[in-house]
Amino acid sequence: MSNTHYACDLAAVSEAAARIAGVVHHTPVITSETLDSRAGRHVFLKCENLQKVGAFKYRGATNAVKKLSNAEAARGVVTHSSGNHAQALALAARVRGIPAYIVMPRTAPSVKKAAVAGYGGLITECEPTLAAREEAAAALVARTGATLIPPFDHADVIAGQGTTALELLEDVPTLNAIITPVGGGGLLAGCCIASRGIKPTMRVFGGEPLGADDAARSKAKGEWLPQTAPNTIADGLLTSTGQLTWPIIRDQVERIFTVTDDQIRAAMRFVWERIKLIVEPSGAVGVAVVLSDEFKSLTNIGSVGIVLSGGNVSLDKLYW
Amino acid sequence: MSNTHYACDLAAVSEAAARIAGVVHHTPVITSETLDSRAGRHVFLKCENLQKVGAFKYRGATNAVKKLSNAEAARGVVTHSSGNHAQALALAARVRGIPAYIVMPRTAPSVKKAAVAGYGGLITECEPTLAAREEAAAALVARTGATLIPPFDHADVIAGQGTTALELLEDVPTLNAIITPVGGGGLLAGCCIASRGIKPTMRVFGGEPLGADDAARSKAKGEWLPQTAPNTIADGLLTSTGQLTWPIIRDQVERIFTVTDDQIRAAMRFVWERIKLIVEPSGAVGVAVVLSDEFKSLTNIGSVGIVLSGGNVSLDKLYW
Numbered sequence: 001m002s003n004t005h006y007a008c009d010l011a012a013v014s015e016a017a018a019r020i021a022g023v024v025h026h027t028p029v030i031t032s033e034t035l036d037s038r039a040g041r042h043v044f045l046k047c048e049n050l051q052k053v054g055a056f057k058y059r060g061a062t063n064a065v066k067k068l069s070n071a072e073a074a075r076g077v078v079t080h081s082s083g084n085h086a087q088a089l090a091l092a093a094r095v096r097g098i099p100a101y102i103v104m105p106r107t108a109p110s111v112k113k114a115a116v117a118g119y120g121g122l123i124t125e126c127e128p129t130l131a132a133r134e135e136a137a138a139a140l141v142a143r144t145g146a147t148l149i150p151p152f153d154h155a156d157v158i159a160g161q162g163t164t165a166l167e168l169l170e171d172v173p174t175l176n177a178i179i180t181p182v183g184g185g186g187l188l189a190g191c192c193i194a195s196r197g198i199k200p201t202m203r204v205f206g207g208e209p210l211g212a213d214d215a216a217r218s219k220a221k222g223e224w225l226p227q228t229a230p231n232t233i234a235d236g237l238l239t240s241t242g243q244l245t246w247p248i249i250r251d252q253v254e255r256i257f258t259v260t261d262d263q264i265r266a267a268m269r270f271v272w273e274r275i276k277l278i279v280e281p282s283g284a285v286g287v288a289v290v291l292s293d294e295f296k297s298l299t300n301i302g303s304v305g306i307v308l309s310g311g312n313v314s315l316d317k318l319y320w
Numbered sequence: 321m322s323n324t325h326y327a328c329d330l331a332a333v334s335e336a337a338a339r340i341a342g343v344v345h346h347t348p349v350i351t352s353e354t355l356d357s358r359a360g361r362h363v364f365l366k367c368e369n370l371q372k373v374g375a376f377k378y379r380g381a382t383n384a385v386k387k388l389s390n391a392e393a394a395r396g397v398v399t400h401s402s403g404n405h406a407q408a409l410a411l412a413a414r415v416r417g418i419p420a421y422i423v424m425p426r427t428a429p430s431v432k433k434a435a436v437a438g439y440g441g442l443i444t445e446c447e448p449t450l451a452a453r454e455e456a457a458a459a460l461v462a463r464t465g466a467t468l469i470p471p472f473d474h475a476d477v478i479a480g481q482g483t484t485a486l487e488l489l490e491d492v493p494t495l496n497a498i499i500t501p502v503g504g505g506g507l508l509a510g511c512c513i514a515s516r517g518i519k520p521t522m523r524v525f526g527g528e529p530l531g532a533d534d535a536a537r538s539k540a541k542g543e544w545l546p547q548t549a550p551n552t553i554a555d556g557l558l559t560s561t562g563q564l565t566w567p568i569i570r571d572q573v574e575r576i577f578t579v580t581d582d583q584i585r586a587a588m589r590f591v592w593e594r595i596k597l598i599v600e601p602s603g604a605v606g607v608a609v610v611l612s613d614e615f616k617s618l619t620n621i622g623s624v625g626i627v628l629s630g631g632n633v634s635l636d637k638l639y640w
Contacts, residue, residue: 025351050596050597272598272635277596278592315593315640317638
């Protein structure tokens with residue numbers, strides 16, 4: 001299947017990179033001999049936990065917000081999210097000087113509401129169901145004329161997330177594989193299009209919690225399956241893949257590896273303790289994958305890049 | 321006073337940089353708009369917590385070990401330390417394939433002994449007094465012919481630590497000030513020589529815990545004073561400055577700022593929570609200084625570099 005059928009192509013990612021340059025951090029790539037030794041190959045950690053708002057989500061949100069016409073932008077943007085996308089969109093909107101209407105379930109942790117408010121987001125609370133969230137967002141769009149920017153299933157968001165892989169390959173051109181976590185699939189799809197667009201032999205893998213393994217099950221069956229009743233510490237990866245992300249994952253991703261919460265917790269502790277970086281559970285999934293026996297058994301992967309996708313955790317508790 | 325009277329000069333730091341290149345990480349420099357906003361100026365964080373063994377100490381240890389002749393090296397190296405220098409020297413010795421004899425008080429935390437042993441260090445336990453440590457180290461030197469590499473008061477160690485500032489200025493040539501923590505003063509003295517050697521107008525500041533403020537008191541009095549009965553969370557900064565480091569600090573450092581343990585703890589949490597980096601209490605001292613009212617009142621410092629000196633903490637407890 002040709003790339004032209006997808007929501008995103010290499011040109012869109014390159015345009016996104018030019019659009020967001022100077023606003024979004026070019027994050028560092030970190031290496032560790034201890035990690036290389038444990039993984040049995042060279043590992044390059046792309047530190048999106050060091051991105052603004054603490055997550056790669058700022059790339060896609062910034063690309064989408066900057067692409068709006070002045071007339072569209074003036075009416076603002078809307079999303080429903082209690083996670084990193086909400087903060088990312090709030091900041092991207094503030095940078096452009098436009099309102100961001102963020103629908104959050106009334107049960108969302110107060111620290112998350114405070115973070116969104118801290119970036120200037122205008123919060124609308126709703127009941128904690130997907131239907132209530134969608135309804136509240138639609139009502140905001142109808143009332144304000146603002147543009148809905150969903151967290152992953154949007155061409156400009158996918159292109160923005162793909163800039164992560166562009167930078168990674170710019171800094172480490174010798175990579176022959178990339179692992180990213182997969183929730184809705186925006187990061188995985190974008191990185192897939194970007195990295196395989198530049199280097200068609202690139203092997204792209206997803207990492208998914210066993211307790212929210214819709215992408216792995218979908219890949220195994222060859223058709224889209226939804227995530228129901230997710231149960232994992234990796235709270236950024238609870239959602240199903242989307243209509244735009246799934247076809248890219250279906251066709252272009254080699255394999256989705258699942259890891260248990262214990263593996264995620266161990267990887268998270270390893271990154272905190274040995275690499276000295278704060279990653280959230282979702283952000284540690286790629287490290288859990290590269291340390292798994294299943295991944296270690298793969299051959300012909302000398303150098304693998306891993307996206308540490310985010311670092312937003314509460315520091316009021318221990319995770320182990 | 322001319323630089324030629326000091327234990328270290330810019331040429332020695334430049335030679336150290338060439339000597340340790342490729343072995344020691346060129347660590348990233350991180351910025352944060354939130355930090356800039358709170359500090360009231362541009363702040364550049366030099367991430368020595370991401371250095372091998374989790375601290376800048378690996379620079380000085382590597383420089384000293386690599387400078388040994390083959391005959392000297394074959395007999396090994398010795399130090400007495402329970403901190404980051406012990407791990408750094410153990411790894412530097414292992415990289416050269418020589419023994420590292422590390423004298424540690426028998427009361428040192430088992431996690432620190434395990435870390436040293438993990439890098440191949442040969443541990444000799446002793447009573448927890450300075451006299452016992454020095455005696456045990458001297459006995460090892462006498463028995464093995466190994467070379468004593470002290471943690472800071474050694475020309476090659478100071479030159480190695482100075483490479484931190486060389487890299488920082490290479491990456492951020494516009495800096496007009498640098499803040500480093502000060503314990504024994506190896507990092508501060510080395511960074512002072514390096515940065516003022518390159519840019520004579522550079523303003524260099526030390527950050528010190530109020531509970532171990534010998535350098536600040538020494539500067540105030542204009543003569544060397546020892547640290548007695550230190551009491552601070554910043555366990556890497558307990559020692560007095562040394563015979564080689566003190567003259568550089570006396571003449572070339574503009575001022576030593578003291579910060580309380582509460583300020584250190586708040587800075588540490590800020591770096592974990594907002595910058596997403598694990599720093600140890602000693603490593604957060606520079607951030608505590610830049611956020612202090614005293615430092616904020618300084619004028620004509622548009623861009624300041626801060627060395628996050630290390631990230632070795634226990635993750636089994638909360639610090640707040």
